[in-house]
Amino acid sequence: DVVMTQSPLSLPVTLGQPASISCRSSRSLVHSSGNTYLDWFQQRPGQSPRRLIYKISNRDSGVPDRFSGSGSGTDFTLKISRVEAEDVGFYYCVQGTHWPPVFGPGTKVDIK
Amino acid sequence: EVQLVESGGGLVQPGGSLRLSCEASGFTFSNYYMNWVRQAPGKELELVANIKPDGSGTYYVGSVRGRFTISRDNPRNSLYLQMDSLRAEDTAVYYCARGFDYSFDSWGQGALVTVSS
Numbered sequence: 001d002v003v004m005t006q007s008p009l010s011l012p013v014t015l016g017q018p019a020s021i022s023c024r025s026s027r028s029l030v031h032s033s034g035n036t037y038l039d040w041f042q043q044r045p046g047q048s049p050r051r052l053i054y055k056i057s058n059r060d061s062g063v064p065d066r067f068s069g070s071g072s073g074t075d076f077t078l079k080i081s082r083v084e085a086e087d088v089g090f091y092y093c094v095q096g097t098h099w100p101p102v103f104g105p106g107t108k109v110d111i112k
Numbered sequence: 113e114v115q116l117v118e119s120g121g122g123l124v125q126p127g128g129s130l131r132l133s134c135e136a137s138g139f140t141f142s143n144y145y146m147n148w149v150r151q152a153p154g155k156e157l158e159l160v161a162n163i164k165p166d167g168s169g170t171y172y173v174g175s176v177r178g179r180f181t182i183s184r185d186n187p188r189n190s191l192y193l194q195m196d197s198l199r200a201e202d203t204a205v206y207y208c209a210r211g212f213d214y215s216f217d218s219w220g221q222g223a224l225v226t227v228s229s
Contacts, residue, residue: 031214035214037213037214037215039215041157048207048219048220048221048222048223049157049207049216049219051215051216051217051220054213054215054217055215056153060217091158092157094124094157094215094216096214096215097214099171100159100162100171100173101159101214101216103156103158104155104156105156106156
């Protein structure tokens with residue numbers, strides 16, 4: 001199976017400041033179709049995961065534009081331009097290019 | 113609006129059985145792959161089982177193969193996970209998730225399964 005890693009695993013941030021999470025895969029996530037199936041999920045405390053970003057950089061409906069995704073091949077990044085209190089929680093990357101889908105270990109974002 | 117509502121979680125002894133259900137609404141259930149994804153305490157999310165839209169094909173993660181059975185009833189808009197020979201390491205929150213375009217685009221609120229004597 002593909003191995004997904006994330007860094008950092010813990011990210012204390014200051015309100016209003018930017019934050020960045022890195023995700024790396026053990027194999028290229030470029031699918032034979034040409035698409036790259038790398039998503040980002042947010043899990044707030046006590047809630048189920050919610051997809052924020054799909055196919056590297058596409059924001060889901062209702063996701064604030066302070067969230068953005070980028071990257072290619074094996075290296076991907078989720079950025080929050082200005083962290084708000086409601087952004088506290090865990091963030092997971094997941095690859096869907098190679099079966100089975102594999103989630104990263106998660107990054108815990110909290111407020112300093 | 114897509115809604116997925118799990119039920120059937122609870123406390124069960126090692127070696128016991130439990131059946132999870134997921135009732136879907138807000139979309140044409142029979143058109144979508146469906147999944148069970150679990151999250152054990154302090155561990156990452158893991159795809160447990162997956163089923164094709166017409167139920168003709170399934171996938172299981174190795175640790176549950178032969179013990180868990182995923183099924184669906186399309187006229188009832190329902191997904192199931194029959195869990196037998198449960199072990200302590202199966203303790204987790206189990207989420208029902210819709211599959212679309214190589215992704216999990218909608219999730220339920222989760223059902224807690226605790227395997228303990």
